[in-house]
Amino acid sequence: MTDDSGEIAVIGMSGRFPGAANVAEFWQQLVEEREGITRLDHHDPELLPAYGVLAGADAFDAERFGYSAAEAAIIDPQQRLLLETASDALERAGYGGERPVTGVFVGGSTSDHAARLRAQGVAESQVRLGTDLDYLSSRIAYKLGLSGPALTVLTACSSSLVAVHLAVQALLAGDCDLALAGGASVVVGAPRVRYDPEGIFSPSGRCRPFDAAGDGTVGASAVGIVVLRPLADAIADGDHIHAVLRGTAVNNDGRAKIGFTAPSVLGQAEAIRAAHLVADVTADEIGYVETHGTATPIGDPIEVAALTKAFRETTDAVGFCRIGSVKSNIGHTDAAAGVSALIKTVLCVENGVLPASLHFTEPNPEIDFASSPFVVNAKTQLWPGPRVAGVNAIGIGGTNAHVIVAQHSG
Incomplete structure (x- = not known):
C-alpha cells in the first residue's frame, strides 16, 4: 500500500535485560522503579563493583534453529541470543510463519568469545564464522x-538506534516490507574489570544520570529487537501497533568536539533537530526524551545542552519536557543501549506512564536546568495524551541518532 506519511509502526518487540527475561518483565521493572544491576563481591577494591548481568546468557535452544550442541558452542552468545530474540519478535508481531519481504538491521559488540575458542584449539575458520560481527x-x-x-x-553505543534509522529508511525506500531492528551486547556472567579513572564506568557501581553525585555508568548485557512496518500497511492488515516512529535522523560530530571519544553539543543538536524536522514536530509537542544519560560528569551536561539547543529552534518554554535514562535501571548495554531505550519509550507512549529515572536527588551543578526545557523525571507518573517522545543515542567516535516516537491514534 502506498504511504506518503513516512510514519513507521512498531508492531512487535522482544528483548532480554538485566533483571528482566522479556519485555513484559522489563516494563514491570521500570514502573516498579527497580534496578537490575548485580552487586559483585570481588574482594578487590580496584575492580568495578557492579554489572548488569543477563541471566541465562549462555543458554540456547540449538535444536530449534538446526544447530548441533557442538556448533552452537562455537557461536558467540550475543549472536545466539539475537537470533532467538529476532524469532520471538516476529512471532509476537504475528509474522512467525508467512511474512512479506523482511530486512534485518542489527548492531553488536566485540566480545572475548573468539579468544576463548582459540584457546580451546578451535579451527580459525570456525572461530570466525561463529564470532565475527559480519555475520550478526x-x-x-x-x-x-x-x-x-x-x-x-x-x-x-549508538549502533542499535542507528540500525533502527537504517531499517526505517529501507522501509520507506521499498527495499523491504517488514524490518527487524535492534542489537545485542552480551557477556556471560560478570566480567572482572579494573576501574579506569579515564573511562566512563562508575567506581561506586551506581548509574545516577543528571545527578550531582553521578560518577559514571555501569556496564551491562542486553538484547533487543523491534519489528517495524509502514503504518498504512500495519493498519490495513490489523497489526497491533505499539507506537509510531514519526521521524529518525543520524549524523556524525566530525571534528566539532574536543577529542575523538568526546560527545559534541553541535553534532547532537543537529541530529535531534533533523529528527524533529523529519517528524514535523515542534519541541513543545514533545513531553519526554529518553536520553543517552550515562551519568558521566562531562557527557550529561553536553547532552542536555545539545537537547536545549535543538529545542530552542521552536520554543522558549522552560521546564515542560521530562527526561530520563534507562541506564539508571539496567546499566549501559553498549550496542544494545539504543534499542533498550527505544523499547522503554515505546512502552511509555503505549501505556501512558513515565517510569522514574532512578538515583536522582540533586541536579548536576554543570547543568542549567532552570533555563532549559527539561526536568528530570524522578518519580513514576501518568502521562496523559497526546504523547510524543524523543530517544537519543550517542556513539564513541561521534555517530549520533535520534528517533521521534508517538502514540498511535487509531
Whole structure:
C-alpha cells in the first residue's frame, strides 16, 4: 500500500535485560522503579563493583534453529541470543510463519568469545564464522529465511538506534516490507574489570544520570529487537501497533568536539533537530526524551545542552519536557543501549506512564536546568495524551541518532 506519511509502526518487540527475561518483565521493572544491576563481591577494591548481568546468557535452544550442541558452542552468545530474540519478535508481531519481504538491521559488540575458542584449539575458520560481527545480521536472515537487506551496524553505543534509522529508511525506500531492528551486547556472567579513572564506568557501581553525585555508568548485557512496518500497511492488515516512529535522523560530530571519544553539543543538536524536522514536530509537542544519560560528569551536561539547543529552534518554554535514562535501571548495554531505550519509550507512549529515572536527588551543578526545557523525571507518573517522545543515542567516535516516537491514534 502506498504511504506518503513516512510514519513507521512498531508492531512487535522482544528483548532480554538485566533483571528482566522479556519485555513484559522489563516494563514491570521500570514502573516498579527497580534496578537490575548485580552487586559483585570481588574482594578487590580496584575492580568495578557492579554489572548488569543477563541471566541465562549462555543458554540456547540449538535444536530449534538446526544447530548441533557442538556448533552452537562455537557461536558467540550475543549472536545466539539475537537470533532467538529476532524469532520471538516476529512471532509476537504475528509474522512467525508467512511474512512479506523482511530486512534485518542489527548492531553488536566485540566480545572475548573468539579468544576463548582459540584457546580451546578451535579451527580459525570456525572461530570466525561463529564470532565475527559480519555475520550478526546474515545469520538471522539465513536461519529465519528473510530475503530483504541484512546489515550489521557498528557505531559503538549508538549502533542499535542507528540500525533502527537504517531499517526505517529501507522501509520507506521499498527495499523491504517488514524490518527487524535492534542489537545485542552480551557477556556471560560478570566480567572482572579494573576501574579506569579515564573511562566512563562508575567506581561506586551506581548509574545516577543528571545527578550531582553521578560518577559514571555501569556496564551491562542486553538484547533487543523491534519489528517495524509502514503504518498504512500495519493498519490495513490489523497489526497491533505499539507506537509510531514519526521521524529518525543520524549524523556524525566530525571534528566539532574536543577529542575523538568526546560527545559534541553541535553534532547532537543537529541530529535531534533533523529528527524533529523529519517528524514535523515542534519541541513543545514533545513531553519526554529518553536520553543517552550515562551519568558521566562531562557527557550529561553536553547532552542536555545539545537537547536545549535543538529545542530552542521552536520554543522558549522552560521546564515542560521530562527526561530520563534507562541506564539508571539496567546499566549501559553498549550496542544494545539504543534499542533498550527505544523499547522503554515505546512502552511509555503505549501505556501512558513515565517510569522514574532512578538515583536522582540533586541536579548536576554543570547543568542549567532552570533555563532549559527539561526536568528530570524522578518519580513514576501518568502521562496523559497526546504523547510524543524523543530517544537519543550517542556513539564513541561521534555517530549520533535520534528517533521521534508517538502514540498511535487509531
